[in-house]
Amino acid sequence: xxxxxxxxxxxxxxxxxxxxxxxxxxxxxxxxxxxxxxxxxxxxxxxxxxxxxxxxxxxxxxxxxxxxxxxxxxxxxxxxxxxxxxxxxxxxxxxxxxxxxxxxxxxxxxxxxxxxxxxxxxxxxx
Amino acid sequence: xxxxxxxxxxxxxxxxxxxxxxxxxxxxxxxxxxxxxxxxxxxxxxxxxxxxxxxxxxxxxxxxxxxxxxxxxxxxxxxxxxxxxxxxxxxxxxxxxxxxxxxxxxxxxxxxxxxxxxxxxxxxxx
DNA sequence: CACTTACGTAAGTAAGAACTAACCGACTGG
DNA sequence: CCAGTCGGTTAGTTCTTACTTACGTAAGTG
Numbered sequence: 001x002x003x004x005x006x007x008x009x010x011x012x013x014x015x016x017x018x019x020x021x022x023x024x025x026x027x028x029x030x031x032x033x034x035x036x037x038x039x040x041x042x043x044x045x046x047x048x049x050x051x052x053x054x055x056x057x058x059x060x061x062x063x064x065x066x067x068x069x070x071x072x073x074x075x076x077x078x079x080x081x082x083x084x085x086x087x088x089x090x091x092x093x094x095x096x097x098x099x100x101x102x103x104x105x106x107x108x109x110x111x112x113x114x115x116x117x118x119x120x121x122x123x124x125x126x
Numbered sequence: 127x128x129x130x131x132x133x134x135x136x137x138x139x140x141x142x143x144x145x146x147x148x149x150x151x152x153x154x155x156x157x158x159x160x161x162x163x164x165x166x167x168x169x170x171x172x173x174x175x176x177x178x179x180x181x182x183x184x185x186x187x188x189x190x191x192x193x194x195x196x197x198x199x200x201x202x203x204x205x206x207x208x209x210x211x212x213x214x215x216x217x218x219x220x221x222x223x224x225x226x227x228x229x230x231x232x233x234x235x236x237x238x239x240x241x242x243x244x245x246x247x248x249x250x251x252x
Numbered sequence: 253c254a255c256t257t258a259c260g261t262a263a264g265t266a267a268g269a270a271c272t273a274a275c276c277g278a279c280t281g282g
Numbered sequence: 283c284c285a286g287t288c289g290g291t292t293a294g295t296t297c298t299t300a301c302t303t304a305c306g307t308a309a310g311t312g
Contacts, residue, residue, distance in 0.1 A: 065258050
């Protein structure tokens with residue numbers, strides 16, 4: 001699965017981070033400014049910013065002792081592109097499948113209870 | 127903040143649910159079929175399906191004893207619309223802010239340490 | 253060179269998300 | 283009916299995560 005997409009969705013899936021993201025859309029802000037406008041502590045904001053940064057959605061720049069965060073247009077655009085592509089693919093396949101019901105619903109052979117397949121890479125990375 | 131958007135992002139933010147979503151894009155599937163193709167148990171799939179359903183991304187229909195799940199084009203379209211709108215707004219505001227640096231970076235008055243504002247509604251609802 | 257401001261990060265905690273096992277109702281076919 | 287299939291739900295466990303407090307550090311200031 002596309003990692004950028006998953007990371008981006010995960011990042012924006014949290015309400016607090018989404019709020020931060022929105023705030024930053026209005027213009028660059030320092031961590032303190034963000035924290036003061038939100039119901040969580042400054043360190044919490046820092047941590048969220050790190051996630052957003054790792055997802056490529058924001059960038060930071062030192063400004064004297066403070067650190068200004070702003071959206072990263074490139075990252076945002078990229079995520080948006082991946083997202084659009086995902087939608088398009090999914091809905092395309094869906095409509096195609098809808099038009100020709102075909103030979104769906106075969107029972108498919110059983111498999112031993114304990115044998116799961118393709119150990120999907122958990123998003124769990126912390 | 128828009129609830130549909132947040133719920134949708136949260137739903138697709140999980141890798142397992144995203145995988146389920148993708149599978150369903152290829153055509154309707156029963157819970158068992160999904161579970162067999164994935165590294166998690168059937169109940170887990172059921173629970174994820176519930177989340178996706180609550181987010182309006184999938185629909186289910188009884189088919190004898192089984193229950194077929196498929197994407198919900200309406201819900202998907204709606205989420206996509208909200209998403210696009212969000213992007214557009216955010217990037218619009220961002221560019222506008224970028225063009226006129228204005229009188230940013232005023233220190234802003236302090237506020238008593240303990241007073242946080244607008245107890246943002248946590249997504250925690252279980 | 254203290255002193256202050258602004259952050260990041262570590263450590264610890266508590267809420268809750270994801271998962272499994274077990275149970276139970278609904279439907280199907282002999 | 284009765285046995286078997288299918289899937290939702292509950293209870294309980296484990297693993298994450300979002301958060302806070304405490305501490306360490308870099309950069310301006312008097």
